Amino acid sequence: MMNKKFNVSTPSGFPEFCPKREKVRQQWIKVISETYASHGFQPIYTPLVERDENLVGKGGNPKEIYALRRLQATDEDKSHSGNALRFDHTVPLALYVARHLNDISFPFRRQAIGPVFRGERAQKGRYRQFDQCDIDVIGSENLSFFHDAEMVAIITKIFTKLNIGEFVIRINNxxxxxxxxxxxxxxxxxxxxxxxxxxxxxxxxxxxxxxxxxxxxxxxxxxxxxxxxxxxxxxxxxxxxxxxxxxxxxxxxxxxxxxxxxxxxxxALKVPAQNFIVDLKIARGLDYYTGTVYETKLVGHESLGSICSGGRYNDLAKIFTKKNLPGVGISIGLTRLLGQLFDAGIIQADTASPSHILVVPQDEKLVPNAIELSQQIRDILGLSVETYLDKKKFVKKLDYADKLGIPFVAIIGEREIENNSFVLKNMTTGEQNTHSIENIESIMGELIVF
Amino acid sequence: MMNKKFNVSTPSGFPEFCPKREKVRQQWIKVISETYASHGFQPIYTPLVERDENLVGKGGNPKEIYALRRLQATDEDKSHSGNALRFDHTVPLALYVARHLNDISFPFRRQAIGPVFRGERAQKGRYRQFDQCDIDVIGSENLSFFHDAEMVAIITKIFTKLNIGEFVIRINNxxxxxxxxxxxxxxxxxxxxxxxxxxxxxxxxxxxxxxxxxxxxxxxxxxxxxxxxxxxxxxxxxxxxxxxxxxxxxxxxxxxxxxxxxxxxxxALKVPAQNFIVDLKIARGLDYYTGTVYETKLVGHESLGSICSGGRYNDLAKIFTKKNLPGVGISIGLTRLLGQLFDAGIIQADTASPSHILVVPQDEKLVPNAIELSQQIRDILGLSVETYLDKKKFVKKLDYADKLGIPFVAIIGEREIENNSFVLKNMTTGEQNTHSIENIESIMGELIVF
Known part of the structure; x- marks a missing residue:
């Protein structure tokens, strides 16, 4: 039987990240999430799938919502199953709050980082699946406008840490x-x-x-x-x-x-003066907002649009509860932003591998020694270490380290085994030095350079 | 108009995690991901959605695959759109490798942590959306069996760090x-x-x-x-x-x-003897495996089933490429495992908030002072700090810290403002001490106790 020809490309509008860029994406999520946490924002995990009537009821556009059905539907679910993919983190938050109204201590500060889905026409910079990084503070009946100030401090910290150049948060009401x-x-x-x-x-x-x-x-x-x-x-x-x-x-x-x-x-939060202005032009399109509104732009790259926006709203969950739940929130459209910054050359992705060191045996029978050395470096120095385990020419092994951007290679051959030592090669400078395994901490001095 | 009554519960089989448990889930992901990285496993980001023909072609069961279609379909996509949610991380890996065959340096070590979807009958411990944490090493034409050994060391490190009791990895071929x-x-x-x-x-x-x-x-x-x-x-x-x-x-x-x-x-990897055995009974159901197979059980909780399993396979992407790509991989079914461990009381979730300290003004007009102090503690000591910003009775503010499990409260009133000081209260012991703001580092001595 002939093999069917498969189209292995990603479906239109659904992004993938290679290891180099995925390392950056994960690093950004870490910075964003930790900064949110440093102001007490608790993570919650809501399903990627909600009841479709709740999504539509809370303002979703049925033409852009992805409903789920089994690929080969059984009799009882021939139509659709009543479930659909979330299109933002706000509806899931509203449902979460409605479900747990009596257990939540207000003001409720939650962070949500993860994928949302929109069946839009796919085009450059418009994805059908993309990560949003949101925080919201929800009050019960009322909520101080000092919370709105904190959003400005948080945006400032995040983009300062991410080090992508000057930015200005524009604030209005x-x-x-x-x-x-x-x-x-x-x-x-x-x-x-x-x-x-x-x-x-x-x-x-x-x-x-x-x-x-x-x-x-x-x-x-x-x-x-x-x-x-x-x-x-x-x-x-x-x-x-x-x-x-x-x-x-x-x-x-x-x-x-x-x-x-x-x-x-x-x-009071000591936000640097260059990072925010009051701009009476800022309105934000959404009906949603009722008070403070924010937009953030990269200075010199204003054409990228707002890299973080949000605002104050009167009631989070009106249709789901009788309680009045005012809120304020911001959102970073991570996937779109990273795509733009990579395309514009504002950020670069350098290395693919998380490894600090590749341990390379000169010969296949020294693999167990290489494994042992790798584990010592991991355990004693807390570094990420990969071992080259397969049979290949020595030069191919060095080539592998080079291609993955692993900055150091530790080599062991017969002579090194005899002397209980290894050679550490700096892949950037080409410099190499011999170290004794007993004195393994000594390599930290060489690694510190990068 | 009467409000429609909405069902706000999560759809059957789609899990949610409250902040307490979500903190644990994120902590686990961190441990798992960092351990994978410490052995050089590179993260890649593949879409949650793939072409349905690729999913079915690579062995997916069409009755369990969720296909996507717009909730309100337009004329051109009245049937389904040809896309469906991934049911594991292996098919996306096979597609990724097929797409990037010429750019990948083999052996390709990749990690993937994230949700997968299966339209199974929902029941206790069976989810329709669940996180899987996978690593695989893919070789080109051949792959040393030393890679299979490394999987055992990695499983051992992860479950040792997660500290959930004795476990044994059962190995066979x-x-x-x-x-x-x-x-x-x-x-x-x-x-x-x-x-x-x-x-x-x-x-x-x-x-x-x-x-x-x-x-x-x-x-x-x-x-x-x-x-x-x-x-x-x-x-x-x-x-x-x-x-x-x-x-x-x-x-x-x-x-x-x-x-x-x-x-x-x-x-060579120095895996402790109590963490692995050779067990000639281990076969693993899947057709897939051709060499090494693994199963991991918690000692005393064998009824939970395997908490991490995997094995060696002959060819990752046979239907997508002509190249022979042998591989070995393991998978941790995170959502199911966490659910079981919480239910069995093997792990507990203690605190909801990431905050170390809640700063509480005794009076609403001292809010700016509380904000300022909070920012100093964050910036100088690197702690997570929340400020109580809303108008409430003082006792309600302490109650808030207690309910969220925030271990310390910093209080400022008129007298503290005058003295440029604050009171630090240990919420566990009830003990409280006054500190000067200039000498803010002094509180680290008190925090160190927990």
Whole structure:
């Protein structure tokens, strides 16, 4: 029988990472997760699969949700099984909180890092499976705006540690915008469309923006006042003072008070001044947000879009519980961000292997000695060590270390066995030195160089 | 409009972990992943979704594979989309290797930790989504049996670090069994059924075993010789010598040689004698394995079944490439194992929060001071610190720390602010001491106790 020809490529929109890039991805997850934990965010593990009615009920688009059914369905589940893949971490959080309402101590700080799925048209930078790294704080009935300040400190720590260059977190408050619009006499039904136009200010040409305002029936005066307002720049405290000087309505005033609390918190958290600004243009598209909103951009790479965003919302789980659960959260779109940073050459992936040292026997019969030495280096020095176990020419073994980016090779031959020693070769410089096995700690001095 | 009543429980067979247990799960993944890395196993990230024809082609059961389709399908994908969720890490590995055949340096050592999906009937301990933690070494054309020895050392390190009690890895080689059967005159078509009966030796009552042997047409003499052979016990080297004394055919002899290499490697790796035995009863159900096979049991909890198993196979990617790719691998069924260990009380989950300290202001207007102190403790001492930011009664704040298992609370009130100090309270002992903020390192002495 002829072998069927299989298409072994990854399905469109489903990413893979080779070892070099996967090492970076895992390192990033470690930094993100540990920083979240350093502010007390507890991990929870929610299933990747939820009831489809809950996903749709909480705002999912049925055209983008992947439902599950068995490939060869049995009679009882010929249609679909009622389950579907999660499209974000927020619906699973809402369901978790609804399930455990009586056991949770509020404010509930949770982190979630893992894959979500969206049946979008796959294109460059748009994935159908991608990792999101989220934190949220959920309050019971109310939640201090100091939590919103902490988000800014956390974003700052993460991107500082990840060392990808200068970044700026842009902060605003939805109530300031919507309150300002209402005070201009813009009717309630136009507030959301006008917010969407503001959200596009940096994406669309000015003529198109003017057209969009006009389409909503705004007067020139209203349009000009909005443009003037959203273009205000200055130090955060200057903008706060400017806002305090405006005699706005209740919503506007509440928004300004919330922003003031956030800025007080940011100051106490000692976030460096270059990492955040107040930007009255920031609206965020989602209906979802009701107070603070964030966007983060890489300086000099603004075209990448926001690398971390989020905001404050009024109620997490309205449709699942009767309790009022306000929240604030941020999300890092890890897969998309890493893809962009690799493509733009902002980050590089250097080595594939986690090994510090490859132990190479000069001859196949010395493999047991090589194994023994490897285990000693692992146990005594706590290093990652690989042993070359297969029969190959010596040069091929060195080639293997080189290709995987293993920085050191330890070689043992007959002479080394006799002397209870091994040769340590630096694969970058080519330098090599003999060490006695009894004195194995001495190699740390050589390793320290890299 | 009346609110629809939503069922917020997790879909059947899809597990969730609360923060206490999720902390343990993540800690386990860290130990497992780092131990894999300490032997040079590179992580790769393969999609959770593959082409369904590849999954089925490589042996997946279509009744258990979850296919994806959009919940509200558009015209062009009314049927299914041709993609399905992976059911293990081996098919994705085979596809990865087939895709990257020319870039991979063999032997290819890869680790994979993450969820897989099976549409099984959900029942206690059987999940439809569960984490598997796999390593495999794939050779090009051939692969030394010393790799098989390394698996034993790795399993030993992992379960020793996880500290879940005594365990024993049972090692065998399929060729020894099948060669022995062939030498007894059992015909080729009966070898696999007889192997399956041997695999059941510990699961079924003796009468049933005898019946099964008889059903395959085995003579009493053949049956007795198999039972005698599979019941041989002794030190690994004793069993090896016993096997060497048997004048078997080619397959049998090859199997014994392979086992000898494995035992030589295990010795060089200094695996403690109590952690492994040679057990000629071990067959492993899967057709897949062709050489070494492993099973690991917890001493005193044998009913939990094998907590880590695996083996040697002839060819990873036969249907996807023309190249011969022998491999050896092991797998830890993390979700199932953790569930069993929690249920059996072998492991406990103690604290929910990652925080070492909760900083509590006595009064709402001292929140900025509490924030500032928290950030100092984080930055200077590298600890995880949470700040109580919301307006609550003081006792409720302490209650919060208690419920989350946060071991220390740092309290600041008016007097502490004046003195530039704070009170550190040990939540276990109730003891409390005042520390000056300038001298913040002094608290490490108190924290060290836990």
């Amino acid at each position: 939805r109530k300031i915008l919507t309150g300002f619009f209402a005070d201009l006499g813009i009717s309630a039904d136009k507030i959301k469309p006008v917010l969407d136009i503001v959200d596009d200010l940096e994406k669309l040409p000015p003529a198109k923006i003017m057209e969009n305002f006009a389409e909503q029936g705004l007067t020139n005066d209203q349009t000009n006042k909005i443009l003037e307002f959203t273009n205000v720049t200055g130090e955060p405290t200057e903008i706060l003072n400017y806002l305090k000087g405006i005699n706005g309505g209740e919503d506007f005033t509440t928004g300004v008070q919330e922003l003031e609390t956030v800025l007080t918190g940011i100051k | 399929r060729k020894i069994l099948t060669g022995f059967f062939a030498d007894l005159g059992i015909s080729a078509d009966k070898i696999k059924p007889v192997l399956d009966i041997v695999d059941d030796l510990e699961k079924l009552p003796p009468a049933k075993i005898m019946e099964n042997f008889a059903e395959q047409g085995l003579t009493n003499d053949q049956t007795n010789k198999i039972l005698e052979f599979t019941n041989v016990t002794g030190e690994p080297t004793e069993i090896l010598n016993y096997l060497k004394g048997i004048n078997g055919g080619e397959d049998f002899t090859t199997g014994v040689q392979e086992l000898e290499t494995v035992l030589t490697g295990i010795k």
